[in-house]
Amino acid sequence: xxxxxxxxxxxxxxxxxxxxxxxxxxxxxxxxxxxxxxxxxxxxxxxxxxxxxxxxxxxxxxxxxxxxxxxxxxxxxxxxxxxxxxxxxxxxxxxxxxxxxxxxxxxxxxxxxxxxxxxxxxxxxxxxxxxxxxxxxxxxxxxxxxxxxxxxxxxxxxxxxxxxxxxxxxxxxxxxxxxxxxxxxxxxxxxxxxxxxxxxxxxxxxxxxxxxxxxxxxxxxxxxxxxxxxxxxxxxxxxxxxxxxxxxxxxxxxxxxxxxxxxxxxxxxxxxxxxxxxxxxxxxxxxxxxxxxxxxxxxxxxxxxxxxxxxxxxxxxxxxxxxxxxxxxxxxxxxxxxxxxxxxxxxxxxxxxxxxxxxxxxxxxxxxxxxxxxxxxxxxxxxxxxxxxxxxxxxxxxxxxxxxxxxxxxxxxxxxxxxxxxxxxxxxxxxxxxxxxxxxxxxxxxxxxxxxxxxxxxxxxxxxxxxxxxxxxx
Ligand code: MN
Numbered sequence: 001x002x003x004x005x006x007x008x009x010x011x012x013x014x015x016x017x018x019x020x021x022x023x024x025x026x027x028x029x030x031x032x033x034x035x036x037x038x039x040x041x042x043x044x045x046x047x048x049x050x051x052x053x054x055x056x057x058x059x060x061x062x063x064x065x066x067x068x069x070x071x072x073x074x075x076x077x078x079x080x081x082x083x084x085x086x087x088x089x090x091x092x093x094x095x096x097x098x099x100x101x102x103x104x105x106x107x108x109x110x111x112x113x114x115x116x117x118x119x120x121x122x123x124x125x126x127x128x129x130x131x132x133x134x135x136x137x138x139x140x141x142x143x144x145x146x147x148x149x150x151x152x153x154x155x156x157x158x159x160x161x162x163x164x165x166x167x168x169x170x171x172x173x174x175x176x177x178x179x180x181x182x183x184x185x186x187x188x189x190x191x192x193x194x195x196x197x198x199x200x201x202x203x204x205x206x207x208x209x210x211x212x213x214x215x216x217x218x219x220x221x222x223x224x225x226x227x228x229x230x231x232x233x234x235x236x237x238x239x240x241x242x243x244x245x246x247x248x249x250x251x252x253x254x255x256x257x258x259x260x261x262x263x264x265x266x267x268x269x270x271x272x273x274x275x276x277x278x279x280x281x282x283x284x285x286x287x288x289x290x291x292x293x294x295x296x297x298x299x300x301x302x303x304x305x306x307x308x309x310x311x312x313x314x315x316x317x318x319x320x321x322x323x324x325x326x327x328x329x330x331x332x333x334x335x336x337x338x339x340x341x342x343x344x345x346x347x348x349x350x351x352x353x354x355x356x357x358x359x360x361x362x363x364x365x366x367x368x369x370x371x372x373x374x375x376x377x378x379x380x381x382x383x384x385x386x387x388x389x390x391x392x393x394x395x396x397x398x399x400x401x402x403x404x405x406x407x408x409x410x411x412x413x414x415x416x417x418x419x420x421x422x423x424x425x426x427x428x429x430x431x432x433x434x435x436x437x438x439x440x441x442x443x444x445x446x447x448x449x450x451x452x453x454x455x456x457x458x459x460x461x462x463x464x465x466x467x468x469x470x471x472x473x474x
Pocket of ligand 1: 305306331348447
């Protein structure tokens with residue numbers, strides 16, 4: 001499951017015919033130089049392609065129609081080189097169905113006081129054009145992004161890059177398909193939700209499968225296929241037999257290797273990019289998938305436990321947005337409450353995403369402590385340090401709501417020799433008491449997706465695009 005997606009963005013430069021053909025030729029030449037420089041910056045994750053100048057309502061409308069129907073175009077970036085009367089933009093902007101970034105910049109960085117005349121003023125009037133154009137976007141409630149600053153500056157280019165990742169995730173959101181192996185965990189509230197509304201609002205397809213459908217795939221996996229995967233594990237991970245005999249340890253890990261192959265085959269054949277499991281629903285399975293799930297998360301599949309399809313889809317979405325870097329499913333577990341050291345220990349019963357690992361993971365076989373299956377293998381590691389966001393989506397009955405908390409993850413200093421699961425530690429913003437209180441008061445879930453690569457601004461940009469209520473705790 002790849003998170004490398006082939007997309008491009010169109011660069012649409014606003015002007016009008018009032019200034020004559022010579023001025024328009026200069027606008028076009030400057031726009032081409034800007035496009036080339038942005039593409040060569042090395043910061044943009046997707047290419048920018050310059051389009052014909054937006055000089056009439058018909059031209060603008062025709063560009064927007066093309067943007068809508070071309071799958072390879074993830075969104076548009078607009079720039080007002082000159083004044084561009086914005087009634088021309090109404091029809092096209094209204095029909096635009098993809099993300100829009102208004103780049104408030106100017107070709108020249110400084111005002112050339114020694115030579116400035118009215119020709120220069122007419123040609124370089126972004127400050128004037130930005131306001132006319134911005135008014136129409138605001139009036140149309142486009143929820144577009146506005147980036148302000150000189151186009152050659154890396155911090156401006158980085159804002160464009162971050163938005164491109166959001167725009168691609170938004171486009172891909174409509175193709176996210178979640179396979180649910182079993183239903184939600186019994187009696188749990190926050191993992192429930194309206195699947196029809198999720199498909200209408202976010203584009204997520206959420207399908208149920210009985211665990212027997214997966215067991216068929218598990219039974220079809222061959223021993224040589226498992227041998228091959230075991231060799232890959234030996235390359236990537238430390239093998240920790242613990243108190244197990246090597247023979248029983250290997251037998252247990254081989255079960256998980258079979259699950260990895262089976263689940264991947266199932267998802268790929270049927271076009272799913274995310275999935276859920278439930279430890280209460282494992283008829284015909286010897287173990288709860290643990291190592292298998294961790295391996296698939298590292299490959300870019302979205303996942304959440306206990307049938308939590310909302311978090312699984314959100315995980316896939318944020319993996320696309322972050323290029324699958326330092327982003328994964330998480331669960332709040334245990335507080336550290338000692339004064340001055342307050343933190344939250346994050347983990348799950350098995351399924352912690354190795355994209356967050358700071359150390360070489362160990363393959364450990366240990367009892368689960370929940371349910372009635374054999375001891376499952378899992379990857380055990382410590383999480384990376386870094387600033388990031390933790391995100392949870394809840395169905396509040398009348399609407400979905402997104403909760404975003406800024407966190408600072410840090411590497412644990414104390415060993416935990418008896419803890420047979422991966423662990424991530426973080427502090428929450430603005431502080432332990434207020435951050436946790438706000439999370440609980442807003443009804444934030446215990447299942448989350450954390451990313452040490454994404455920003456609050458990116459998550460908020462996505463929420464706006466899908467008209468999703470959000471609360472930021474920072
Ligand atoms: Mn859980």
